[in-house]
Amino acid sequence: MRIRVRRTGGFAGIERSAEVDTSGRPDAAEWHTLAITVLADGDDEGQGVPDGFRYEITVDARTVRCRDPRLTEAQRTLVTRVLKEGA
Numbered sequence: 001m002r003i004r005v006r007r008t009g010g011f012a013g014i015e016r017s018a019e020v021d022t023s024g025r026p027d028a029a030e031w032h033t034l035a036i037t038v039l040a041d042g043d044d045e046g047q048g049v050p051d052g053f054r055y056e057i058t059v060d061a062r063t064v065r066c067r068d069p070r071l072t073e074a075q076r077t078l079v080t081r082v083l084k085e086g087a
Contacts, residue, residue: 005086008053038064053068057079
């Protein structure tokens with residue numbers, strides 16, 4: 001499973017993205033569970049905050065969009081992990 005996060009917006013408007021391939025990882029099941037939860041949460045393109053971040057989370061071929069401060073706990077966890085561990 002490939003998980004990609006693209007973050008845009010913010011005060012400086014700097015885009016950041018990262019991707020994690022869970023194939024062969026010892027913690028792949030944990031990533032899969034988290035990704036399925038994020039996909040089930042669906043899109044939330046509701047009102048964000050000025051200068052807040054917007055996220056595109058793509059799991060294989062499916063993309064959901066969300067923005068600060070309205071991220072679910074699962075979305076926030078996945079975004080943080082991918083941006084930290086991804087290349």
